[in-house]
Amino acid sequence: DIVMTQSPDSLAVSLGERATINCKSSQSVLYSSNNKNYLAWYQQRPGQPPQLLIYWASTRESGVPDRFSGSGSGTDFTLTISSLQAEDVAVYFCQQYYDTRWTFGQGTKVEIK
């Protein structure tokens, strides 16, 4: 199985500041035939189910604020929150869907400093 490793496990950011979460896959999730990275990001607020934020590594899901952005290719990916808001306090997960057996990163907890 493809192993997804996120860093850091947690971070505290001041309101209005940038938050950056990294995700590394144990093998490339870039499919050469369509040049797409099979990588998604999710937000899970306390007590809630996860919510899809980003797919194809950088495409925002409908309704997701543009302060959320995804980047990267191959094995290294980043989720950036450009200006942290109070409602962004959550755990964030990356997920690969390149392989027939999908796998998630362990999660990164984002808090307010």
Next chain:
Amino acid sequence: QVQLVESGGGLVQPGGSLRLSCGASGFTFSDHYMSWVRQAPGKGLEWISYISGSDNYIYYADSVKGRYTISRDNAENSLYLQMNSLRAEDTAVYYCVRVDHDALGALDIWGQGTMVTVSS
């Protein structure tokens, strides 16, 4: 609106069985792959299975293969998960999840989850 509602969770003894159900509404159910994802208390997300719209593609995580069976009834807009030989480590919230139609593998709609507790 698009909605997924799970049911069937509860307390079961080790070695026991349980069948989870998920009712879908607000979209053309048969057009979408569907999946189950679980989350143990205080832990991360674990994908466990998915099924294609016409159930000709089915995959399982190694942790549940041979014990769990995913199925669907498109006429009833329902997804199921039959869980046998349950273990303590299967204790988790089980989410029914819709797979994005275009980004096959991105999980775009999640239910609220149903709790399964395996304990004597």
